[in-house]
Amino acid sequence: MSNHLLPDCGITRRAFIAGAGAFLSVRAATAASELPVAVMQLGWVLGANQIGEIVAQHHGYFANEGLALEIAxxxxxxxxxxxxxxxxxxxxxxxxxxxxxxAISEDLPVRSFAVLTRRHPYAFFSLPERPIRRPVEFMGKRVGVPATGRVLVEAMLLKNGISRDRVEVITIGSDMTPLLNGQVDAVSGWVTDRAAINVLGSDVVTLELWNCGVHLYGMPYYAATTTIDTHPHLLEAFLRAAAKGWERVFHRPDEAVEILVSRFPSLSATDERAATGTLLRYVFDDQTLRGGFGTMSRARWQEQLDLYDTLGQFTNRVPGTEDIMTLRILDATAGSRPCLG
Incomplete structure (x- = not known):
């Protein structure tokens, strides 16, 4: 699965207004489908992180909900x-x-209605001859991160009371070679990116961002506030179908990988089996065992808001949880989302 970085949000309300057009919550049926089309917009290239939605498409779960899902x-x-x-x-x-x-701090009218992973699958990787197993061991070390990941190092240092001048942060790309050639003592990336991690060897040392005290959500689902307020049934139908797709991946991961690789032949089935097994441990956890697929909490969102406020990341305004998220869709689908973990 690809290593998605944490991009800076350069979105402004001016950009939103400039791009605003006629609002269509569910698109009209096309010649290729008698069902209305719902468009799901990603922030990255379509691939393995959508294995649940891809399986749901394959087995007709969205069609059973009266939707044809298009993933953009x-x-x-x-x-x-x-x-x-x-x-x-x-x-x-x-x-x-x-x-x-x-984005919401810049007044874009969107809100999260569910999250894929409650524990972000982001980590720091080091080699066994120079291991970093605890945050304190970053002191005096060089950490290679993409430019957009520097704030995560800042967050990790803040959470662990480590002075910024005790760690050298070096901007690198997504390539992990700088760790192998000794340019840095650690690199960062997604634990689900097996192709990238495999080059570091089977004994690579992994320190999860979560275990450093930085508790972020991974891959939240969101919608425009207008959609949430006026077309909640669209989001409920989407979430029920997506949840069923992810449930099938949980129970039949090999079948899911076959479906994924048939759609994206350039992917390695071996890598994707390993990545899917890893990702499923983040998608289904102790919280989904109680609250079902996609569950999230207001308290966890507030913790993240407080952290980014302390880091000085909000340049316009500091949003509240009521601006960031809604539990309306989760509550409406409570009986339909699998409780697995």
């Missing part, structure tokens, strides 16, 4: 949040909760 890829030149805010897409998903918080 994002990328460097395609701003996912503004597309959803403007009504160009109905549902969105960003890699990490801070991207959504920063």
């Amino acid at each position: 890829p994002g990328g460097p030149n395609n701003d996912g949040v503004s597309s959803v805010a403007s009504g160009s897409a109905d549902i969105g998903q960003v890699t990490s909760s801070p991207s959504l918080m920063l």
Whole structure:
């Protein structure tokens, strides 16, 4: 699964207004489908992190809910949040909760209605000959991160009372070679990115961001406030179908990987089996065992808001939890989302 970084949110209300068009919550049926089309906008290239939605498409779970789901890829030149805010897409998903918080702080009218992972699958990797197993062991070390990941190092240091001048942060790309050649003592990335991690060897030392005290959500689902207020049944139908797809991945991961690789032949089935097993441990946990797929809490969102406020990341205003999230869709689908963990 690809290593999605944590992008800075350069979205502004001006960009939203400029991109706003006629709002269509559910698109009209096309010649290829008699069902209305719901568009899900990603913040990255479509691939393995959507294995649950892809399986749900394959088995007709969205069709059973009266929808034809279209997944729109994002990328460097395609701003996912503004597309959803403007009504160009109905549902969105960003890699990490801070991207959504920063967008909303700039007054884009969107809110999260569920999250894929309550524990963010982001980590620092080091080699066994120079291991970093605890935050305190970063002191005196060099950490290589993408430019957009520097704030995560700042958050980790803040949470652990480590002075910023005790750690050298070096900007690198997504390539982990700088760790192998000794340029840095640690690199960061997603634990689900097996292709990247495999080059570091089977004995690579992994220190999760979560275990450093930085508690972020991974891959939250969100929608425009207009959609949440006036078309909640669309989001409920989407969440029921997506949850069923992820449930099938949980019970039949090999089948799910076969479906994924048949759609994306360039992917390695071996890597994706390993990545799917890892991702499922984040998608289904002790909280989903109690609250069901996609569950989230107001308290956890507030913790993240407080952290980013302390880091000085909000340049316009500090949003509240009522601006960031809603439990309305989760409550409406409580009996339909699998309680697994």
